Amino acid sequence: MSKPTKLDTKQHIHQLLDNYDNFLFDCDGVIWLDEVLIPGVLDTINFLQAQGKRVAFISNNSSKSRQEYVEKFDKLGFKNITIDIIYPTCYAAALTVKEELQIPAGSKVWVLGDHGIEEELRQQGYIPVGGSDPALDTEFDLDHQLLQVDPHVKAVVVGSTKKFNYMRIATTLQYLLHQNKSLPFIGTNIDRSYPGHGGLVLPAGGSVVNYMEYTANREFINVGKPSPLLLDTVLKHQGFERDRTVMVGDTLYTDIKFGNDGKLGGGNGGSLLVLSGGTKHHDLEELHTLDQSMVPSFIMDSIGELVHFIDN
Amino acid sequence: MSKPTKLDTKQHIHQLLDNYDNFLFDCDGVIWLDEVLIPGVLDTINFLQAQGKRVAFISNNSSKSRQEYVEKFDKLGFKNITIDIIYPTCYAAALTVKEELQIPAGSKVWVLGDHGIEEELRQQGYIPVGGSDPALDTEFDLDHQLLQVDPHVKAVVVGSTKKFNYMRIATTLQYLLHQNKSLPFIGTNIDRSYPGHGGLVLPAGGSVVNYMEYTANREFINVGKPSPLLLDTVLKHQGFERDRTVMVGDTLYTDIKFGNDGKLGGGNGGSLLVLSGGTKHHDLEELHTLDQSMVPSFIMDSIGELVHFIDN
Numbered sequence: 316m317s318k319p320t321k322l323d324t325k326q327h328i329h330q331l332l333d334n335y336d337n338f339l340f341d342c343d344g345v346i347w348l349d350e351v352l353i354p355g356v357l358d359t360i361n362f363l364q365a366q367g368k369r370v371a372f373i374s375n376n377s378s379k380s381r382q383e384y385v386e387k388f389d390k391l392g393f394k395n396i397t398i399d400i401i402y403p404t405c406y407a408a409a410l411t412v413k414e415e416l417q418i419p420a421g422s423k424v425w426v427l428g429d430h431g432i433e434e435e436l437r438q439q440g441y442i443p444v445g446g447s448d449p450a451l452d453t454e455f456d457l458d459h460q461l462l463q464v465d466p467h468v469k470a471v472v473v474g475s476t477k478k479f480n481y482m483r484i485a486t487t488l489q490y491l492l493h494q495n496k497s498l499p500f501i502g503t504n505i506d507r508s509y510p511g512h513g514g515l516v517l518p519a520g521g522s523v524v525n526y527m528e529y530t531a532n533r534e535f536i537n538v539g540k541p542s543p544l545l546l547d548t549v550l551k552h553q554g555f556e557r558d559r560t561v562m563v564g565d566t567l568y569t570d571i572k573f574g575n576d577g578k579l580g581g582g583n584g585g586s587l588l589v590l591s592g593g594t595k596h597h598d599l600e601e602l603h604t605l606d607q608s609m610v611p612s613f614i615m616d617s618i619g620e621l622v623h624f625i626d627n
Numbered sequence: 628m629s630k631p632t633k634l635d636t637k638q639h640i641h642q643l644l645d646n647y648d649n650f651l652f653d654c655d656g657v658i659w660l661d662e663v664l665i666p667g668v669l670d671t672i673n674f675l676q677a678q679g680k681r682v683a684f685i686s687n688n689s690s691k692s693r694q695e696y697v698e699k700f701d702k703l704g705f706k707n708i709t710i711d712i713i714y715p716t717c718y719a720a721a722l723t724v725k726e727e728l729q730i731p732a733g734s735k736v737w738v739l740g741d742h743g744i745e746e747e748l749r750q751q752g753y754i755p756v757g758g759s760d761p762a763l764d765t766e767f768d769l770d771h772q773l774l775q776v777d778p779h780v781k782a783v784v785v786g787s788t789k790k791f792n793y794m795r796i797a798t799t800l801q802y803l804l805h806q807n808k809s810l811p812f813i814g815t816n817i818d819r820s821y822p823g824h825g826g827l828v829l830p831a832g833g834s835v836v837n838y839m840e841y842t843a844n845r846e847f848i849n850v851g852k853p854s855p856l857l858l859d860t861v862l863k864h865q866g867f868e869r870d871r872t873v874m875v876g877d878t879l880y881t882d883i884k885f886g887n888d889g890k891l892g893g894g895n896g897g898s899l900l901v902l903s904g905g906t907k908h909h910d911l912e913e914l915h916t917l918d919q920s921m922v923p924s925f926i927m928d929s930i931g932e933l934v935h936f937i938d939n
Contacts (some may be wrong), residue, residue, distance in 0.1 A: 477767045477793040484830050491827055507842050518796050522842040530819050531836035621631045
């Protein structure tokens with residue numbers, strides 16, 4: 316198997332800049348940890364943009380809408396991050412409902428997930444139901460009216476939420492089982508956990524999707540990384556050349572697999588693992604046990620280090 | 628493959644009574660649906676006991692303690708169901724902590740689950756923490772003191788609960804990841820869903836266990852059906868002869884597999900599927916697609932029908 320190259324010299328970084336025009340970034344664990352910016356990242360992104368490089372952000376987190384991402388980037392000091400280069404999976408889910416599944420505009424879509432999914436569905440012309448509805452913030456009640464399936468619901472989207480409770484799970488299950496399990500079931504991502512600030516590891520949206528998959532005993536359409544459909548969408552929207560693009564992320568089974576399966580970077584490889592998030596230095600010892608699709612082309616401690624290798 | 632025998636004649640029932648001395652029953656979907664007794668079941672159990680047959684109840688539901696089961700049986704009109712013939716998986720979990728894992732009495736055990744687990748752990752000499760603690764009934768808070776792992780916790784038990792929220796999940800994850808995932812992780816069951824009264828299908832405890840398994844990315848010790856360890860415990864406690872025992876249940880991948888894998892009934896087979904719960908008549912069309920371990924020896928519409936085939 317091919318081994319990853321650790322990018323830790325000026326020469327490495329100059330080669331990286333020579334070989335790639337477009338940089339795709341994961342956010343949690345790469346750009347920030349919760350609300351805290353990872354050191355050096357702001358300078359790195361500013362530098363890349365100043366060099367004429369194109370950047371885009373692909374997050375498996377579905378909780379926040381694109382607009383909320385723009386506001387978060389802005390608050391953290393980024394000045395050139397606009398809505399058209401941000402792809403959270405709430406947006407990917409709404410695009411899938413519209414473009415892949417061709418659900419008619421005006422249809423209702425049942426949501427187990429946060430505000431971001433509701434907002435992005437609305438922007439594509441759908442009516443989200445369930446989701447953050449406070450009527451679901453209650454103790455489970457067998458006679459609750461929301462346990463009756465609404466026939467106008469045409470799809471189900473499940474993603475990350477901290478409002479996970481039995482009432483929401485039980486109502487979502489009714490839609491997933493409805494009419495012999497025929498309503499499309501979209502899952503925003505497969506992430507098991509995510510790195511929080513202060514070293515805490517927290518349950519991620521993929522665990523919610525997995526819960527619903529298990530209890531309903533049916534498969535879902537994964538719209539998050541490493542879905543090749545999502546990559547095709549981003550490359551097409553942005554006009555990025557596949558051979559000149561690299562994916563930067565902290566998770567082997569989502570980010571790195573996304574870049575590798577998507578054949579980014581041509582012969583140079585297209586995945587750059589950073590160790591500022593969920594994957595730690597000691598995890599690298601087990602790289603040789605993994606499928607080649609999860610082995611990164613390159614490794615850096617943090618993308619924030621990139622600017623340190625540049626002569627000013 | 629061998630096909631199940633539908634027990635629908637007097638002769639069938641008399642053969643059943645000739646071949647078996649001991650009847651193991653699942654509860655949800657076999658004896659009752661939620662709080663409602665399935666018709667004929669009380670008469671059937673009374674009849675079996677009057678004939679000198681021995682009965683025991685093995686439920687994958689971990690929410691209620693054995694004492695609470697006794698009270699429920701009593702409330703529903705059963706007069707001879709005592710604590711020593713009832714095996715909910717909360718009890719199986721506590722026995723496993725003590726007998727298999729040999730965790731010292733007085734240790735703390737972290738619980739994601741209901742009152743039944745806490746009560747049965749206490750009865751075996753442990754101190755349950757987490758569980759129904761109202762401090763966990765809150766919105767998720769990154770600074771919550773309970774996110775700090777208590778070093779006196781020596782095992783983790785996960786089971787069914789309707790108090791599932793992000794705070795409970797996130798705290799449980801800290802224990803499952805603690806010290807390189809070294810604390811024993813017990814799951815009460817693998818049930819995806821359970822049949823509620825009125826035809827509603829609801830998420831079951833196995834989905835909670837599966838959620839924690841996925842987010843922590845580690846395997847659990849399953850103490851519920853079809854675990855052969857649980858069957859060995861029941862047969863030994865009760866002094867039941869394996870060849871003269873049959874398991875009656877409504878779920879193929881738990882109850883029926885339990886009886887089959889456990890080689891109950893000797894040459895006659897040891898699993899009786901009833902259609903009063905989660906498995907429906909139309910599901911039988913797919914029996915031939917399943918592994919032989921999930922194909923029942925016998926089928927009845929309901930165990931409540933047994934008395935109808937008896938001459939009075």
